[in-house]
Amino acid sequence: MTQPxxxxxxxxxxxxxxxxxxxxxxxxxxxxxxxxxxxxVGVEQGxxxxxxxxxxxxxxxxxxxxLGFPCx
Amino acid sequence: xxxxxxxxxxxxxxxxxxxxxxxxxxxxxxLVGLIAGLIVFAFARWIGEPQVESAIAIENVxxxxxxxxxxxxxxxxxxxRGIGLLTGSVVYSSALGGIFGLVFAFSQGRFGFSSxxxxxxxxxxxxxxxxxxxxxxxxxxxxxxxxxPETIGIRTTAFFLAIALCLASMIFSLQLARRFxxxxxxxxxxxxxxxxxxxxxxxxxxxxxxxxxxxxxxxxSLLWKFRIASLEMQLLLWxxxxxxxxxxxxxxxxxxxxxx
Numbered sequence: 275m276t277q278p279x280x281x282x283x284x285x286x287x288x289x290x291x292x293x294x295x296x297x298x299x300x301x302x303x304x305x306x307x308x309x310x311x312x313x314x315v316g317v318e319q320g321x322x323x324x325x326x327x328x329x330x331x332x333x334x335x336x337x338x339x340x341l342g343f344p345c346x
Numbered sequence: 347x348x349x350x351x352x353x354x355x356x357x358x359x360x361x362x363x364x365x366x367x368x369x370x371x372x373x374x375x376x377l378v379g380l381i382a383g384l385i386v387f388a389f390a391r392w393i394g395e396p397q398v399e400s401a402i403a404i405e406n407v408x409x410x411x412x413x414x415x416x417x418x419x420x421x422x423x424x425x426x427r428g429i430g431l432l433t434g435s436v437v438y439s440s441a442l443g444g445i446f447g448l449v450f451a452f453s454q455g456r457f458g459f460s461s462x463x464x465x466x467x468x469x470x471x472x473x474x475x476x477x478x479x480x481x482x483x484x485x486x487x488x489x490x491x492x493x494x495p496e497t498i499g500i501r502t503t504a505f506f507l508a509i510a511l512c513l514a515s516m517i518f519s520l521q522l523a524r525r526f527x528x529x530x531x532x533x534x535x536x537x538x539x540x541x542x543x544x545x546x547x548x549x550x551x552x553x554x555x556x557x558x559x560x561x562x563x564x565x566x567s568l569l570w571k572f573r574i575a576s577l578e579m580q581l582l583l584w585x586x587x588x589x590x591x592x593x594x595x596x597x598x599x600x601x602x603x604x605x606x
Binding site: 296300301304305311312314315316317322328329332333335336338339340342343344346 | 395425440444454489495572
């Protein structure tokens, strides 16, 4: 069988374009989920809060400052 | 059948189905983001934390001088700079990596890049400029004891607005870049697009509210070191995303061509 010298095989220039109707559901749900995660690290219990208290804010406190989010 | 071929078929199978390509790239982005998050955490712990500690010490001293009680510790400092910082770095980086994967999925084959490695590096570079670098020129990261708790609402809104406007300027400039390049050639067209991006962001940022809440007595060198550390963390994050994601995707694609 052929040896796996894959890196040296010249690539054909046909890179598959992902059709929008296949891309959008993933982009929508994946994107929203990612933004929600960023929200909890960066904003929750700062400017707005879903969860009562200050524990989330205090827990990610150092990360929030160092990652550049407005804090306190 | 060798072990290599088996592994290759296994790795290749999810991506042969077109509808699963996006999922693969999203998950790859998150995985690469997770690794980047660990690197960012290590760097933050090493370079960033000394600045955070000094800033907190200054905050406590100024609270005592004003006769105010220091804030009671809800979460201990050890947890904040340990597992808390780790969680923050890893979750943030994975989420950003996931979005990176989605942007890559949309861009591949659409903008004339034939190599996944260079496409990934371009997305990372432009992403760093428009999500981290330029917004931070207007609203730089601030250590503890800088920042008025009463303005958190306006500061948060302005911060995200700056990122959104910067991203919009980037997308708009990239759209026009194709037209400029067709009209004025690669060199002049690209320069014109860069100029447009700078012009747009400078204009936007002049309309966004100015925020300056650094106490007069806060040491300038500490502020500088903190902000540089923060910017270096972003550079490390985006650099790792771009390089690692491109490498993994290129490797994956080579496996496909081998099977065919």
